[in-house]
Amino acid sequence: MNTQTKSAFSSLVAILLSCTMLTNAIANDAPAAAGDKPKAAAASGPSDDDLSKALLNKINKGSGDIVIRTGDLPAGNPPAQAKPEAKPKVAKAAPPAKPVEKEPIEVIQWSYMDGPGGPENWGNISKDNLACMKGKSQSPININVDRAVKAEMTPLEFLYRPSPLSIVDNGYTVMVNYGEGSNLIAEGRQYRLVQFHFHKPSEEAINGDRTDMVVHLVHQHHEGDILEVSVLMTTKPPASTRKYWWGREELKGNSLIQTLWNHVPLVKGKVETPGVMIDVNQLLPANRGYFTYMGSLSTPPCTENVLRYVMKTPIYVTEEQVKNFDRIYPMNARPLQPKGDRLVKESTGN
Numbered sequence: 001m002n003t004q005t006k007s008a009f010s011s012l013v014a015i016l017l018s019c020t021m022l023t024n025a026i027a028n029d030a031p032a033a034a035g036d037k038p039k040a041a042a043a044s045g046p047s048d049d050d051l052s053k054a055l056l057n058k059i060n061k062g063s064g065d066i067v068i069r070t071g072d073l074p075a076g077n078p079p080a081q082a083k084p085e086a087k088p089k090v091a092k093a094a095p096p097a098k099p100v101e102k103e104p105i106e107v108i109q110w111s112y113m114d115g116p117g118g119p120e121n122w123g124n125i126s127k128d129n130l131a132c133m134k135g136k137s138q139s140p141i142n143i144n145v146d147r148a149v150k151a152e153m154t155p156l157e158f159l160y161r162p163s164p165l166s167i168v169d170n171g172y173t174v175m176v177n178y179g180e181g182s183n184l185i186a187e188g189r190q191y192r193l194v195q196f197h198f199h200k201p202s203e204e205a206i207n208g209d210r211t212d213m214v215v216h217l218v219h220q221h222h223e224g225d226i227l228e229v230s231v232l233m234t235t236k237p238p239a240s241t242r243k244y245w246w247g248r249e250e251l252k253g254n255s256l257i258q259t260l261w262n263h264v265p266l267v268k269g270k271v272e273t274p275g276v277m278i279d280v281n282q283l284l285p286a287n288r289g290y291f292t293y294m295g296s297l298s299t300p301p302c303t304e305n306v307l308r309y310v311m312k313t314p315i316y317v318t319e320e321q322v323k324n325f326d327r328i329y330p331m332n333a334r335p336l337q338p339k340g341d342r343l344v345k346e347s348t349g350n
């Protein structure tokens with residue numbers, strides 16, 4: 001290779017590498033497993049590993065739609081582990097034939113920090129994210145308890161069961177992909193628990209206050225609708241230890257959180273399956289009262305029509321547990337969004 005060719009080659013490599021890194025990111029609040037093909041998945045049984053590989057494939061293709069379909073599942077091919085020829089997001093703006101000349105540098109990665117990729121600009125970064133800017137029912141919001149409509153509503157039915165742990169640090173949060181067979185019944189409709197992940201501080205505020213952290217349990221109906229349950233996390237010890245079904249253990253902190261932090265992968269984007277069983281029931285407060293409103297994904301593409309539930313009672317975590325998350329993500333909460341004329345309902349009686 002002469003010097004010119006060499007330098008052209010190395011800049012190509014640099015660009016491809018940066019594309020891979022830029023697109024190595026996913027929306028946290030969208031389902032990230034086989035949410036829309038539950039039957040096929042249950043019958044043929046793709047492993048969590050397959051789902052994770054399919055997810056990584058999607059990520060590397062830069063697809064804004066990260067719901068995994070059967071067609072995404074690996075068919076004997078190796079997973080796209082940062083393959084440079086995988087089409088990154090820039091492919092949408094530039095024809096694949098000559099991606100190099102089309103200044104892929106212009107692709108800006110979204111972030112929680114102010115700046116070109118910050119929350120105020122999510123809608124400008126990509127056409128896929130228009131809802132972030134123009135949407136009228138975005139999340140998160142502040143819930144003013146006095147203004148919430150008190151209603152006798154059907155209790156949420158959590159039909160969760162243990163799952164093998166599959167955990168990834170996706171560059172925006174720590175996310176756990178949950179195995180098949182855990183469902184939530186809300187208003188007579190069944191939604192499958194697909195994944196859960198964390199924000200610090202909590203994204204949603206109650207009477208103006210955010211808590212130390214929140215876990216978002218992301219569910220999907222087989223027709224595609226998304227439902228998220230937010231469980232606030234606080235370091236303030238509970239008034240009564242009996243509120244927690246797992247007994248006095250909360251005084252030692254939440255044992256599931258501890259398990260998750262123990263297994264956070266060293267490498268971002270790498271899905272770890274350490275062979276440990278977890279039970280997401282441990283992230284639920286004993287009191288199942290909730291607020292509910294229509295919102296959106298709180299990460300790009302900020303898709304709307306997401307049915308949001310915010311549990312009224314937080315779960316207890318230790319300061320050390322919060323500090324450990326802080327060491328990975330000190331701030332990964334979207335700013336509060338205008339509530340507009342949306343209704344917030346508060347369940348009474350439970």
Ligand SMILES: [Zn+2]
Nearest residue numbers: 028029216298
């Ligand atoms: Zn979230």
